[in-house]
Amino acid sequence: MDFNLFMNDIVDAARKDIQEAGYQELTTPEEVDQALKQEGTTLVMVNSTCGCAGGVARPAAANSIHYDKRPDHLVTVFAGQDREATERAREYFEGYPPSSPSFALLKDGKIVTMLERHDIEGHSTMDVVGQLQKIYDEHCEEL
Numbered sequence: 001m002d003f004n005l006f007m008n009d010i011v012d013a014a015r016k017d018i019q020e021a022g023y024q025e026l027t028t029p030e031e032v033d034q035a036l037k038q039e040g041t042t043l044v045m046v047n048s049t050c051g052c053a054g055g056v057a058r059p060a061a062a063n064s065i066h067y068d069k070r071p072d073h074l075v076t077v078f079a080g081q082d083r084e085a086t087e088r089a090r091e092y093f094e095g096y097p098p099s100s101p102s103f104a105l106l107k108d109g110k111i112v113t114m115l116e117r118h119d120i121e122g123h124s125t126m127d128v129v130g131q132l133q134k135i136y137d138e139h140c141e142e143l
Contacts (some may be wrong), residue, residue, distance in 0.1 A: 008050050011081055014058065018047055023076040029088035030112035032077065036092050037109045040072030041140050043132075044089055047078045048100040052121040057101035058105075060128035069136040070143060071105065105135055112139050 003046045019025055023045055026032045036042060047053060065074065079100035086100075092111060093104050095119045099116040105110060113135055120128055 007049070011078070014049055015056045015078065017054075018045060018061060018076045021058070021074075022065065023061065023074040025091065026075050026077050026085050026089070029084050031103045032085050032088040032092075033077045034105055035073065036089065038073055039108055041072040041112075042075060042106045043071040044092075044103070044104040044106065045074075045076040046086065046089070046100045047076050048080060050101065052117070053101040056123060056125050056128055057103075057120050059125045060132060061082045061103070063125065064129045064132035064136070067136060068142050069131050069133075069140040071136065071140050103132060104141060107139060131133055 017026060017070055024035065025034055035140065036044070037079055045057065049091070064070075071106070077089045079086045089104075092097055092106060092109070093114060096111070096114045099114075101120055103115040105114070106110060113132055115128065115135075117130060
């Protein structure tokens with residue numbers, strides 16, 4: 001099997017997972033600026049191909065939004081794939097080192113808080129769902 005074809009399949013599946021969950025994929029710096037400067041709360045899921053992204057972060061991203069409170073906007077960038085878009089998104093995460101997978105919550109274009117890889121890796125999907133929903137309770141409005 002060709003490694004590049006194998007990896008393309010993994011990347012395509014990872015993109016599809018998060019898009020089907022309702023997240024808008026941002027692939028350019030311009031799309032990132034437009035999305036992250038919106039008014040209200042925006043959850044950014046920094047996607048990746050690692051096991052904790054597929055086994056914990058993407059399922060948590062999908063399940064956490066079935067809640068009374070949730071962010072106004074759901075977006076994603078893909079670390080290692082859409083490099084320029086990911087780099088631009090990380091410029092908004094002031095005070096946090098690059099981390100993938102991760103979740104950043106912004107309000108009116110400013111970082112509020114972040115769940116970094118160490119908050120995801122080694123935790124269960126439900127642990128991460130709980131962490132995200134706690135953030136929603138603190139910073140988001142009821143829908």
